[in-house]
Amino acid sequence: MLLLALDTATPAVTAALHDGERVLASFDQIDARRHGELLLPAVDRVFTEAGRDRGELTGVVVGVGPGPYTGLRVGLATASSLGAALGVPVHGLCTLDGIAWASGLDEPFVVATDARRKEVYWATYADARTRTDGPAVDRSSELPSEVAALTAVGAGAVQYGADFPRLRADLPQHQSAAALAALAAERLAAGTGDGFLPPLPLYLRRPDAKVPAGYKVVTPG
Incomplete structure (x- = not known):
């Protein structure tokens, strides 16, 4: 291999x-x-x-x-x-599974990365190998209380540390x-292939760029 x-x-x-x-x-x-x-x-x-x-x-x-x-x-x-x-x-x-694996934790926790717009991408885990919820995107201040209360790792959790009372800033971000x-x-x-995804993007939300609305056509019809 x-x-x-x-x-x-x-x-x-x-x-x-x-x-x-x-x-x-x-x-x-x-x-x-x-x-x-x-x-x-x-x-x-x-x-x-x-x-x-x-x-x-x-x-x-x-x-x-x-x-x-x-x-x-x-x-x-x-x-x-x-x-x-x-x-x-x-x-x-x-x-987020890679960051979870690198944490090495064997307790329930949440991984949060920066999603910009004052939001985080997040997922919860039973341990470093087992995702239990997500991925999802939300404002860190609006996460379910049971998620915010978990041990937290990742750059998003560090950035919005006030919303993650059990932050582990010492673990990989x-x-x-x-x-x-x-x-x-x-x-x-x-040999099971479990846990793999197609090599397609998980965006979770639409891109920031948008087609302008109500623009004037200037080329001849």
């Missing part, structure tokens, strides 16, 4: 190679404005550091969000292109492709 994992659904640009037993190489950089510029060099870097070739890949793992429209589609387009070019399957995983790859490797080794 040789998995390439990547994710651009959060401000993190992240890529990793996993051989089914361990992470061979990884790259993480927090830069919400340079997903398109940084991702392919990151992929090249992890292959070089691991001393492996793209022809050895058995699959691509990609975070499908939720996340902002522009950043999210960079990772998905790259994953789909690599999968098609190399003839390997592309496995989608919820981005952004996505890590290394965690995403490890989670995928475990699920693939189990």
Whole structure:
């Protein structure tokens, strides 16, 4: 097994190679404005550091969000292109599941990432492997009381810490492709395929850009 994992659904640009037993190489950089510029060099870097070739890949793992429209589609387009070019399957995983896995928690908790507009993308978990609700998007101040009361991890929880009284700011805040790859490797080794999603974006809401209403047509009819 040789998995390439990547994710651009959060401000993190992240890529990793996993051989089914361990992470061979990884790259993480927090830069919400340079997903398109940084991702392919990151992929090249992890292959070089691991001393492996793209022809050895058995699959691509990609975070499908939720996340902002522009950043999210960079990772998905790259994953789909690599999968098609190399003839390997592309496995989608919820981005929040990767952050949950990296937390290592074995108690109920919530993962929250920044969704802008004073909102968070969130999901709840029974433990680091098991999502119980979500993903969803809401204002942090309007989350169900039973969700807000949980142990909370993620950049969204840190940003709106006043709404998460049990915040764990010491745990991972952004996505890590290394965690995403490890989670995928475990699920693939189990042989069930449970938990994978199509490599399609989880936007959860419409994009900010809208077609102007009532604009004047100036070209001849």
